[in-house]
Amino acid sequence: MQLKLLDIEKFKKENNCKPVTSTNIFYSDKRNFDPNGLWSEEIFGKIGFKERRQLFGYINLNCFIINPVIFDLVLSVHPDFKKVIYFKENDKFIFDEENKIFIKDEKNGECGITLIKNLIDRYKSFNNFFTKGHTNEKVINFLNNNIRLIFINKILVLPAGIRDLNLFFTRDSQTISEINSIYNNILSLSKQLLIQTDQYLKEIFILSIQNEANKAITWLQNNLKGDNGILRSAVLKKTVDYSARISAISSPEIQLGYIGIPWHTVILIYLPFFINEVIKKENTKVFNQIKEFVNVESLSIDNIKSFVKKIPSLYNSLPQPLIDNLVQIAKKIVVDKYILCKRDPVSSRSSYYSAKITVLDYGRSACVNSLTVTSQKLDFDGDTLALIPLFTKEANDEAKKLCVLNNKQCWTNVSNYQGHNYILTLDSVSTIYAATRN
Numbered sequence: 001m002q003l004k005l006l007d008i009e010k011f012k013k014e015n016n017c018k019p020v021t022s023t024n025i026f027y028s029d030k031r032n033f034d035p036n037g038l039w040s041e042e043i044f045g046k047i048g049f050k051e052r053r054q055l056f057g058y059i060n061l062n063c064f065i066i067n068p069v070i071f072d073l074v075l076s077v078h079p080d081f082k083k084v085i086y087f088k089e090n091d092k093f094i095f096d097e098e099n100k101i102f103i104k105d106e107k108n109g110e111c112g113i114t115l116i117k118n119l120i121d122r123y124k125s126f127n128n129f130f131t132k133g134h135t136n137e138k139v140i141n142f143l144n145n146n147i148r149l150i151f152i153n154k155i156l157v158l159p160a161g162i163r164d165l166n167l168f169f170t171r172d173s174q175t176i177s178e179i180n181s182i183y184n185n186i187l188s189l190s191k192q193l194l195i196q197t198d199q200y201l202k203e204i205f206i207l208s209i210q211n212e213a214n215k216a217i218t219w220l221q222n223n224l225k226g227d228n229g230i231l232r233s234a235v236l237k238k239t240v241d242y243s244a245r246i247s248a249i250s251s252p253e254i255q256l257g258y259i260g261i262p263w264h265t266v267i268l269i270y271l272p273f274f275i276n277e278v279i280k281k282e283n284t285k286v287f288n289q290i291k292e293f294v295n296v297e298s299l300s301i302d303n304i305k306s307f308v309k310k311i312p313s314l315y316n317s318l319p320q321p322l323i324d325n326l327v328q329i330a331k332k333i334v335v336d337k338y339i340l341c342k343r344d345p346v347s348s349r350s351s352y353y354s355a356k357i358t359v360l361d362y363g364r365s366a367c368v369n370s371l372t373v374t375s376q377k378l379d380f381d382g383d384t385l386a387l388i389p390l391f392t393k394e395a396n397d398e399a400k401k402l403c404v405l406n407n408k409q410c411w412t413n414v415s416n417y418q419g420h421n422y423i424l425t426l427d428s429v430s431t432i433y434a435a436t437r438n
Contacts, residue, residue: 005067005069005070005146005149006149006156007149008058008149008152008154008155008156009154011056011156012058012154012156015055015056017055017056017057017058017156018040018042018043018057018058019036019043019057019058019059019060020036020037020038020040020043020057020058020059020157020183020187021036021060021187022034022036022037022187023037023038023184023187023188024036024037025037025038025039038057038157038160038163038180038183038184039160039163040057040160043055043057043160044057044159044160044161045159045160045161048305052159052160052161053159053161053162054159054161055159055160056156056157056158056159057156057157058154058155058156058157059154059155059157059183059186059187059190060153060154060190061152061153061154061155061186061190061193061209062153062190062191062193062194063153063190063193063202063205063206063209064113064114064117064151064152064153064206065113065151065152065153065206065209065210065213066113066116066150066151066152066210067149067150067151067152068155068210068213068214068216068217069217070143070150071210071214071217073139073142073143074116074143074150076136076139077126077129077130077139077140077143078100078102078129078131079131080093080101080102081116081129083102084102084111084112084115084116085112085113085116085207085210086207087111087112087203090106091104091111092104092105092106092107092108092109092110092111093105093109093110093111093115094108094109094110095115095119097128100128100129100130100131110199111200111203112203112206112207113203113206113207113210114199114202114203114206117151120147120150120151124147125144125147126140126143126144126147127140127144155186155213155216157183158179158220163177163179163180178215178219179216179219179220179223182212182215182216182219183216185212186209186212186213186216189205189208189209189212190209192205193205193206193209242268242269242270242271242272242389242391243269243386243387243388243389244265244268244269244386244387245344245384245385245386245387246261246262246265246364246365246366246384246385246387247364247365247366247382247383247384247385248365248366248367248368248376248378248380248383248384248385249363249365249366249367249368249380250367250368250369250370250372250373250378250380250431251367251368251369251370251435252369252370252431252432252435252436253435254358254367254368254369255358255369256369256371256372256404256405257355257356257369257403257404257405257406258355258356258357258358258369258405259339259341259355259356259357259358259366259367259368259385259387260358260359260360260366260367260368261339261357261358261359261360261366261367261387262359262360262362262363262364262365262366263326263327263330263331263359263360263361264308264311264312264315264326264330265364265366265387266330266333266334266357266359267308267311267326267329267330267333268308268309268311269387269389270330270333270334270337270389271305271308272391273333274304274308274329274330274333275301275304275305277329277332277333278290278304278329279301279304283329285325286322286325286326286329287299289319289321289322289325290303290304290307290322291303293307293318293319293322294306294307312364327359327361330359331359334357334359336396337356337357337389337390337396338354338355338356338357338390338396338399338400338403339354339355339356339357339387339388339389339390339399340352340353340354340387340388340389340390340399341353341354341355341366341385341386341387341388342385342386342388343376343377343378343383343385343386344384344385344386351376351377353372353402353403353404354399354400354402354403355368355403356403356405366385366387368385370431370432370435373431
């Protein structure tokens with residue numbers, strides 16, 4: 001695989017990246033993230049939304065450093081590059097083009113990364129530093145082909161959604177991950193660099209920024225790999241924003257092809273529809289009831305989301321009029337809606353099926369028809385179902401076709417086409433008997 005350098009300026013423009021300029025976590029009110037900081041919702045998107053894992057920011061370094069991705073590669077070009085960049089006190093150098101060596105010259109010399117950049121800008125090539133036995137010709141050719149991208153004055157900041165989980169609060173302190181500390185250090189150093197007038201001190205700050213940028217790349221390389229790395233846990237992670245995993249029970253009162261779901265679970269998995277019913281359709285009665293219950297001056301979408309997530313723990317304290325209205329909204333939301341159900345963990349191909357929703361005003365478990373006990377291998381020892389709502393008309397229409405209410409082929413056992421998928425077994429019979437013996 002050939003290494004290809006990212007054009008940060010081009011990436012910044014194409015993705016409309018915004019600058020991070022503040023080291024503060026919170027704004028002055030201590031409630032909202034600093035709009036210019038590392039967790040800014042203006043730069044990285046709202047918390048809980050998809051773009052927060054996609055939007056990059058950037059830090060203006062106020063100087064040029066070597067692209068940290070190829071820092072070691074650049075050092076390998078010439079044996080003296082390391083002592084020029086990691087200079088000692090009062091060290092200054094000039095480059096002897098004829099002998100291709102760096103000579104100390106306190107009067108006319110320079111030091112640090114700035115000297116290397118000035119030489120590259122002058123020669124427009126790395127060929128002048130090429131010495132056989134020290135430098136690989138392929139390295140020189142690669143650097144010459146990417147010479148415009150060798151030195152950078154900005155560094156990209158990872159999406160906050162990848163870093164949000166690393167922000168923890170305790171009673172007396174806040175703990176942030178190493179990458180956020182590195183970004184903070186780069187921000188502080190770049191600001192301090194602006195007030196320096198002595199060139200020697202400037203080079204010290206530039207080298208410090210370079211070292212922090214190198215740490216950022218090392219952190220990224222170490223955290224890209226593995227099961228819990230960024231690629232698998234964030235970039236390639238497959239998530240379903242609105243879904244539920246719920247324990248299952250059975251009842252002969254639930255018609256075959258239907259699934260009973262508690263009203264508060266319906267509201268949670270169809271949260272966008274619930275918000276639409278409460279806010280967009282101006283359901284003033286429910287809006288005011290929720291506002292009064294959560295005790296806020298102004299009810300926002302975030303308040304509603306938080307309220308819905310806490311309903312199971314708040315159930316016993318909810319006023320009955322509010323519960324009644326919430327149940328009615330849940331029933332209104334699921335009219336003509338089908339849902340994808342999956343036995344979790346999957347036990348067979350028949351573990352996947354679609355069903356029409358019946359809203360339950362009781363309990364905390366999904367309720368299925370007794371005939372599905374066999375096909376779903378439910379023995380009620382904590383078995384669960386995964387519920388995945390379908391938001392588009394196309395998906396809902398497809399689920400409708402594959403429901404046993406509308407498709408006789410669904411009655412056939414997919415692993416045995418001569419068999420039946422819904423058989424009265426001992427578990428089914430005993431369930432029906434226990435539920436109807438009185």
